[in-house]
Amino acid sequence: MDKVVTIEEAIARHVRDGMTIAMGTGLESCIPFAAGHEIVRQGRRDLTLVGPVSDILFDQLIGAGCVARVIAAWVGNVGAGIAYSFRRAVEDGVPRPLAVEDHSNFTLALALEAAARGVPYLPSRTALGSDLVRGHPRLREVTCPFTGARLLAVAALRPDVTVLHVQRCDREGNAHLWGNLGVSLEAARAAGTVILTCEELVDDDVIRSDPNRTLIPGFLVGAVAVVPAGSHPSPTQGYVNRDDRFYDEYHEETRSRDGFLRWLDRLVLGTRDHQEYLARIGEDRIRRLRPREPRPAAPVSYGV
Amino acid sequence: MSYTASELLAVSASRLLADGKIVFAGVGTPLLAASLARLTHAPHLTIVVEGGAIGLEAEPGRLPISTNEMRAGRRAVMLPSITQIFLYAQRGYFDYGFLGGAQIDPYGNINTSVIGPAERPRVRLPGSGGACDIACHCREIVIVTRHERRRFVERLDFVTSPGQVGAGDGRRRAGLLFGRVTAVVTDLALMDFDPATGRMRVVALQPGADLAQVREQTGFELAAAAEPDRLPAPSEQELALVRALDPARTFLG
DSSP: OOOOOOOOHHHHHOOTTTTTEOOOTTTTOOOOHHHHHHHHTTTOSSSSEEEEOTTEEEEEETTTOOOEEEEEEEEEEEETBBHHHHHHHHHHOOOOOOOEEEEEHHHHHHHHHHHHTTEEEEEESTTTGGGGTTOOEEEEEEEETTTTEEEEEEOOOOEEEEEEEEEEEEEEEOOOOOOOOOOHHHHHHHHSSSEEEEEEEHHHHHHHHGGGGGOOOGGGEEEEEETTTTTSSOOBBTBBBBOHHHHHHHHTTTTHHHHHHHHOOOOOITOSSHHHHHHHHHHHHHHHHHHHSSSOOOOOOOOO | OOOOOOHHHHHHHHOOOOOOOEEEOOTTTHHHHHHHHTTTOOOOOOEETTTTEEEEOBBBBOOOOSSSSTTTTTOOOOOOOOOHHHHHHHOOOOEEEEEEEOOOOTTEEEEESSEEESOOOOOOOOOOTHHHHHHHHHHEEEEEOOOOTBBBBSOOOOOBOOSSSSSTTHHHTTTOSEEEEEEEEEEEEEEETTTTOOEEEEEEOOOOOOHHHHHHHSSOOEEEEEEEEEEEOOOOOHHHHHHHHOOTTTTTO
16 A cells, blocks of 8 residues: 655644654654654644653654653753753743653663553563652562562553654555664554655665565554655764754754744744755755765675 | 873773673763773773664764764664663673763762652753663663762762662662672772672772862762772873874863
8 A cells, every 4th residue: 555645744644632652763863853843833732752862852842832741761952961942841831831751761662662562561670779660650660470579560652653764665664774773663563553754765676675674564654754854963874964063053042942932933833844944954064964975784685 | 191081081981891891881981981991901892882782883083972873883783772782781791881970879879860859850851861771780880970069969869770779788679680880980089889888988099189079079978998099090092092082072071
C-alpha cells in the first residue's frame, strides 16, 4: 500500500489533541524537527511527549504551548545545558503548567520495549537506590517470584504515534536506518502507528537489496513523508551533520519568554513549511552541513 | 607548566583507567580522559558511549558534543540501540563509569534532577539521562567534577544516581548486585570512601591545593590523613595530547 503523503497531511491525519507522541527517539540524532514544527503550526494541544533525550525539540513544543506532559530522561539543550522553555513551564507554569514523568534512559527504553513486546512490564535492576522510583507511576520495586531478589518493574508505555526521521524507505514504509538508533526501533514497535519522514524515497528494489538494513517493516507505518534535512539542526548520518551553532544560538535567543516567541515566529509560525524554514536558515549553511566526503560501508553479497 | 582546571581533571581522570578495560564515558571531560588514556598508557581501552556506540575512536579536533551522533560513532565496532548498551551494562561488562553532577553527597550519591523540593523545584535541571543507569551498573564509578562548595552538600534535594547509597552495604541493600564509587576526582583532590563510615575522604591533593582549601570548598565534614599524598602534575606530553584532542577548547573551556 502506498503511504506517501505530505508532512502536513501526515500530522493532520495521525496527530490529534491529547495524544501521546514519541519523538526524538534517536536521542540526539535523526530528531524529526520538521514534523515537530508542523505540529506547532497546526496548533495541537495537550500532547504527552515521550523521548529519552529530546534535545531542544521538546523545549520548542513546550514553549509553543502544545504539551501537557513529558515522559523523558533528560530535557535540555545537549550542547548548551539548560533549556529555558522547559524550565519556565516547570518552575513558573509558562505558557502552561507541565507535568514531568522522570525516567532514566534505561527505564524509558524498557517501558517502550515492554510495550513493543506486548507485556505489561519488564523487570530490571536499574534505578534501585534512586529517588526516581519514589511515587513513580511506572516504576515499582518488586520481589522476583523465583529468586526473591529485589527488582525494578518498569511498566509498558505505548505511544499513540511514534515519529521517526530515517535515511531512506520505500512507499510502503519499509525503512533502512543506520548510525545511532537510540530507542527508535523499540518506540516504533511500541506505538499505535508510525509516521516516517525520510531523506530519500527509494524504489523497493533498493530496500530488497539489503534486507538486513531494514529496521522498520512497513506494516508498522501509517504515513511516509519525504522531508530532506527534516532532522535539522540534528544530524542524519550520511546526509546532514549536526548544526552545533544552531543550538548555541537557540540557547541565547530563548533565554527570555519574549525571545522564545520571536524565535518561534521567525522559524516556525512565520514559515509555511520545512522548505521555507530551510530557506530562512540559508542554503549555504545547509550545504556546509552536508558530509564532506562519502564514507560507504564495505558492500555485502547476498549472492546464492 | 601552567594548565587549566579542566585540563587537570581530564589528565587526572585518564590516569585512573587501566589498559584492556571497558569505560562507559559521557561527552566532555570523560571522553577527553578516556581518549587521552588510549593515547598514553591504555591503547586497548574500549570506549562505550550511552548514545549507542562501542569502541569508538573520536577524531582529535572533532570530539562529539553528544554521545549519539556520527562523531561519537566514528570507527565504532558496533552501533547498538541504547537499550542494548544498558543491557550489556546490567550484565556487568563495563568496568568504569564516569559521572558528573550538580550536587554530590558524602556517600557519592548524585543529583541532576531538581534544586529545591521535587514537587515545586526552584531550579528544574535536565534530569538523569543515562547517569542513573551508569551509576547502577558499572563496576567502578568515577565522579569527575569541579570542586565547589555548592556541589558537595550533606543532603541532596533528590538522588538521581545512586553512589554508595549509604553507610556499609547501602548499594547491596538497595538491590544493586555490584559496583561501587571508587574515586571522586576534582581540581583540588582525589577522594574515595571510608569503608567503616561509608563517607567520602581525601586520599591525595592536586598540585598546589591544600587541605584547608579542599574543606573550604566542601559542604560536609571531610576526613583526611594528616599528610595526604600529592598527585603528580600533568606532564607536558599529557597536556599536549589533551589540547590536541580539543584544539577549539569546546570542552576544555
